[in-house]
Amino acid sequence: DTAVSQTPKYLVTQMGNDKSIKCEQNLGHDTMYWYKQDSKKFLKIMFSYNNKELIINETVPNRFSPKSPDKAHLNLHINSLELGDSAVYFCASSDKDITYEQYFGPGTRLTVT
Amino acid sequence: DAKTTQPPSMDCAEGRAANLPCNHSTISGNEYVYWYRQIHSQGPQYIIHGLKNNETNEMASLIITEDRKSSTLILPHATLRDTAVYYCIVRVGFGNEKLTFGTGTRLTIIP
Numbered sequence: 175d176t177a178v179s180q181t182p183k184y185l186v187t188q189m190g191n192d193k194s195i196k197c198e199q200n201l202g203h204d205t206m207y208w209y210k211q212d213s214k215k216f217l218k219i220m221f222s223y224n225n226k227e228l229i230i231n232e233t234v235p236n237r238f239s240p241k242s243p244d245k246a247h248l249n250l251h252i253n254s255l256e257l258g259d260s261a262v263y264f265c266a267s268s269d270k271d272i273t274y275e276q277y278f279g280p281g282t283r284l285t286v287t
Numbered sequence: 288d289a290k291t292t293q294p295p296s297m298d299c300a301e302g303r304a305a306n307l308p309c310n311h312s313t314i315s316g317n318e319y320v321y322w323y324r325q326i327h328s329q330g331p332q333y334i335i336h337g338l339k340n341n342e343t344n345e346m347a348s349l350i351i352t353e354d355r356k357s358s359t360l361i362l363p364h365a366t367l368r369d370t371a372v373y374y375c376i377v378r379v380g381f382g383n384e385k386l387t388f389g390t391g392t393r394l395t396i397i398p
Contacts, residue, residue: 178330215390216388216390217325217331217388218388219385219386219387222385230385266330273384274321274378274386275333276331276333276386278330278331278332280329280330281328
């Protein structure tokens with residue numbers, strides 16, 4: 175059983191397109207996150223949701239919009255994709271009281287051409 | 288969050304103990320030390336955390352100096368599967384504070 179899953183694993187698309195990455199966790203956690211790891215391997219948090227409520231929004235362009243239909247899912251929608259959006263995107267989840275122990279998904283490698 | 292400093296890379300022979308240092312000289316009294324690792328192309332994995340006492344779990348041991356300005360993660364019997372980037376993170380223990388990953392230490396286990 176995969177604890178935190180992401181789809182797709184790879185995504186290749188052209189500039190200007192809109193795409194979504196899906197994330198699901200079956201751990202019963204209340205808090206979910208999106209991280210971006212760029213080509214230099216820097217891993218930075220983008221968003222954090224607690225029970226469908228936005229908690230953290232790091233200075234991310236508003237082309238990025240997280241959507242949480244329920245507490246087990248946190249999807250990432252990206253509008254008007256740019257070359258600089260190429261990165262690996264990781265979803266993670268944690269218990270709301272143990273936010274330091276985050277469980278990460280396998281990542282989605284997004285390539286914008 | 289306090290800033291951490293780690294060596295960019297280290298090697299360790301398979302079967303030996305791997306000792307990964309981390310400096311966090313500006314750590315505050317309510318900040319914990321956390322360790323994560325990222326095996327190639329995978330999502331980061333939580334390893335261990337501590338406040339001021341030494342900690343041990345099934346994966347590793349964490350030694351924090353008495354002044355809490357530095358710590359060492361110890362992998363007692365390193366295997367090839369321990370080859371990864373190890374991140375030392377300092378942050379407040381609870382609440383919605385984010386994890387801030389630095390550049391980490393790339394540990395290579397040598398056969």
